[in-house]
Amino acid sequence: MIEAITSIQNPKIKLLLALQQKSSERRKQGLFVVEGQQELQHCISAGYVVDTVFWCPEIGAASPTDNPAAEPLGTVPVGFAVGLPAARCFRVSPEVYAKVAYRGSTEGVIAEVKTRNLQLDDLKLGDRPLIVVLERVEKPGNLGAVLRSADASGVDAVVVCDPLTDLYNPNLIRSSVGAAFTVPCVACQSEECIAFLKQRGIKILTAQLQDSHLYYDTDMTCGTAIVMGTEHSGLTPQWRQAADSHIRIPMQGRVDSLNVSVSAAILMFEAVRQRLIRP
Numbered sequence: 044m045i046e047a048i049t050s051i052q053n054p055k056i057k058l059l060l061a062l063q064q065k066s067s068e069r070r071k072q073g074l075f076v077v078e079g080q081q082e083l084q085h086c087i088s089a090g091y092v093v094d095t096v097f098w099c100p101e102i103g104a105a106s107p108t109d110n111p112a113a114e115p116l117g118t119v120p121v122g123f124a125v126g127l128p129a130a131r132c133f134r135v136s137p138e139v140y141a142k143v144a145y146r147g148s149t150e151g152v153i154a155e156v157k158t159r160n161l162q163l164d165d166l167k168l169g170d171r172p173l174i175v176v177l178e179r180v181e182k183p184g185n186l187g188a189v190l191r192s193a194d195a196s197g198v199d200a201v202v203v204c205d206p207l208t209d210l211y212n213p214n215l216i217r218s219s220v221g222a223a224f225t226v227p228c229v230a231c232q233s234e235e236c237i238a239f240l241k242q243r244g245i246k247i248l249t250a251q252l253q254d255s256h257l258y259y260d261t262d263m264t265c266g267t268a269i270v271m272g273t274e275h276s277g278l279t280p281q282w283r284q285a286a287d288s289h290i291r292i293p294m295q296g297r298v299d300s301l302n303v304s305v306s307a308a309i310l311m312f313e314a315v316r317q318r319l320i321r322p
Contacts, residue, residue, distance in 0.1 A: 048097070049136045056135075059097065059143055062155060066209045073158050075211035080150040085221035093130040095155040099140035102151035130154070145217060158211055161229050163202070163239045172199040172245060173263075173314050175307055176236060176270040178278055181207045187218025188304035194222040196311040201226055202268075204233040237285045240268050246287045249278055250306060255289035263314035264321050271310075274303050 048056060061068040062076050069075050074094055077083045087093065135143075143153060168174075175198055180186050186201075186208065193201050203210065210230055216223050240247055245266040250258075263269075270286070272278035283289070292301065292309055301309075 045098075045132050045134045047134045047136070048139055051139055051142050053139075055095070055133060056097075056139060056143060059153070059155065063143070063145075063213050066212065069158065069209065069211050074155045075158055075216070076153060076213055077156050077216060078145060078153045078213070080152050082216065082221045082224075083152060083154050083156075085224040086154075086156055089224035091159065091224065092157045093154050094157055096130055096132045097135050097140070097143065097153045098132060099135050099137055099151035101137045102140060145213065161227060163229055163231055163235065166200050166227055166229065168199050168243070168266075170266070171264065171318070172243075172266050173311070173318075174198065174200050174202060174240070174245065174268040175311065176202045176204060176268050176282075177303070177307075178204045178233060178270065178272050178282060179207055180303070181273060183208045183212040183215035184218045185302070185304045186210075187215045187220075187223065189307045190215075190219040190222040190226050190228065192304065192308035192311055193226045196308075196315050198226060198311060201228045202236050203228065203230045204236050206230045233279070233281055237281070241285075247282075247285055248288050248290050248310075249282050249286040250291065250310065251277055251283065251289050252291050253289070255291040258290040258292055258310055258313055261288055261290050263317050267314060269307065269310045269314070271303050271307050 050056070058068075058072070059076065062072065062074055077086050083093070140151060140153075173196075175189060175193055177186065177189065180189075180203055186203065190201060192198075208215065210223070210228055237247070243266065245268050246262075247268050247270060248258075248261060248263070249270045250272070270278065270282055272282070290310070292306060294301070
């Protein structure tokens with residue numbers, strides 16, 4: 044039988060909440076939180092190892108597999124984690140689930156998953172890779188939105204340089220709607236990323252207003268890294284000096300800039316457009 048949890052004071056629930064709220068706890072435990080069946084399925088498909096599942100059948104499916112015929116016996120049913128070590132599974136009451144869930148439409152499933160620290164050298168890149176680089180991104184929601192566009196445009200990887208948020212922030216996981224697992228994402232220092240791109244002959248395009256060309260006049264059909272800075276201060280001189288070309292999006296309004304995730308999406312899909320025309 045699956046152990047039932049009915050109190051928010053249960054140590055397992057306290058740990059779950061700590062993982063949601065504190066990056067230091069995520070680092071210490073080597074775990075992060077995924078909420079929702081769709082997101083968790085993307086996570087499993089990407090090769091992540093599920094440690095613990097919290098399941099509320101009154102909200103979601105009859106079992107974490109969304110298969111009423113499954114018979115969980117203290118672990119995640121086989122159909123839910125094919126090829127993975129069995130995870131612990133706990134049944135939680137609707138009251139407990141309401142305390143730990145960020146949104147109601149998550150099918151009654153929340154999981155603790157083991158973190159992975161992907162490095163630049165782990166990236167598998169083709170002959171003409173398309174990479175998005177974000178320097179000092181602060182808002183996890185923005186990074187999640189960039190990952191969604193990166194997934195849609197077939198970007199090879201997203202690199203977060205000098206990050207001010209960790210890659211397993213729950214807001215990032217939620218806003219990416221699973222793209223945090225479908226797009227390889229690496230955190231590193233700017234100098235490390237610049238050296239990586241230079242060594243592989245990948246053209247560095249920095250998005251900036253000063254001394255720049257219109258983005259659609261710039262060739263993106265070769266190996267390309269699109270580099271974005273913060274909305275407040277833009278890119279640091281380190282990236283501006285390392286760039287092969289500076290590009291800008293023409294804007295006709297009075298507001299200073301577009302949201303970084305919107306700007307990144309425009310540039311990603313310009314690369315897609317060019318590559319479709321000149322495969």
